[in-house]
Amino acid sequence: xxxxxxxxxxxxxxKGGISIINCAYENTAFDYFPWYQxxxxxxxxxxxxxxxxxxxxxxxxxxxxxxxxxxxxxLHIMDSQPGDSATYFCAASIRNAGNMLTFGxxxxxxxxx
Amino acid sequence: GAxxxxxxxxxxxxxxxxxxxxxxxxxxxxxxxxxxxxxxxxSLMLMATSNEGxxxxxxxxxxxxxxxxxxxxxxxxxxxVTSAHPEDSSFYICSAKLGNYGYTxxxxxxxxxx
Numbered sequence: 738x739x740x741x742x743x744x745x746x747x748x749x750x751x752k753g754g755i756s757i758i759n760c761a762y763e764n765t766a767f768d769y770f771p772w773y774q775x776x777x778x779x780x781x782x783x784x785x786x787x788x789x790x791x792x793x794x795x796x797x798x799x800x801x802x803x804x805x806x807x808x809x810x811x812l813h814i815m816d817s818q819p820g821d822s823a824t825y826f827c828a829a830s831i832r833n834a835g836n837m838l839t840f841g842x843x844x845x846x847x848x849x850x
Numbered sequence: 851g852a853x854x855x856x857x858x859x860x861x862x863x864x865x866x867x868x869x870x871x872x873x874x875x876x877x878x879x880x881x882x883x884x885x886x887x888x889x890x891x892x893s894l895m896l897m898a899t900s901n902e903g904x905x906x907x908x909x910x911x912x913x914x915x916x917x918x919x920x921x922x923x924x925x926x927x928x929x930x931v932t933s934a935h936p937e938d939s940s941f942y943i944c945s946a947k948l949g950n951y952g953y954t955x956x957x958x959x960x961x962x963x964x
Contacts, residue, residue: 769951780856780943780955781894788951826893832950837884840893 740764741829743841750848756814758844760827763808767829771838772801772812775824784825785812817848852878854946856956863934863963871929871959873944879924880946884953885917888941900927934963 743760750756762770771786787794787801787810794801800813814821827841853876863869873883882901886894898914900906900921908914916938918930931938944956 771953773955778859778941778958778960780945780958782955783953786951830951837896837899838945838953843891843893845891
């Protein structure tokens with residue numbers, strides 16, 4: 738059972754545009770929601786993370802929007818650049834359950850120059 | 851920041867041989883390590899969770915005798931793929947837990963079994 742559903746699977750955006758990736762979760766016990774960026778042949782790197790007590794978090798060009806009632810969260814990349822082309826994973830975890838991360842299926846983003 | 855060094859980055863081995871992958875936490879103590887497997891264009895699949903000084907906990911469907919995990923110290927965890935076969939070819943990634951919420955990932959190991 739996939740507990741974190743991510744969409745779209747792939748995304749093409751023009752340089753300077755906004756990239757939006759969405760995730761939905763099922764388990765209301767999740768209390769930590771990070772986004773990871775992964776380049777080919779590399780491990781994931783943390784981009785930004787949010788906890789459910791806030792509805793939005795912004796760090797530079799990256800913003801997480803969190804809707805607790807809808808059990809959804811999204812990543813917005815403003816002013817997308819070709820260097821942002823990578824695979825993005827949302828994830829979720831529960832603090833008191835071993836802290837293992839449950840990953841979404843991933844989104845392959847391509848930013849065209 | 852906290853860094854996990856994973857080696858080797860790439861390894862090619864013959865079918866039937868064993869391969870060891872190491873993950874070292876360089877500037878912190880990793881009480882808990884996670885091992886993932888990732889097939890091309892797919893998400894990370896958790897294989898096992900290891901806590902320093904105790905036996906690893908394997909996810910359903912992961913053969914514990916094939917994927918041996920050792921976490922004997924707070925700075926080193928190893929994954930040994932025993933009697934490797936071509937279907938074991940994959941990208942293996944370790945991750946260490948940081949505090950209550952954070953995680954840091956190794957750079958991954960591309961295993962090719964020929």
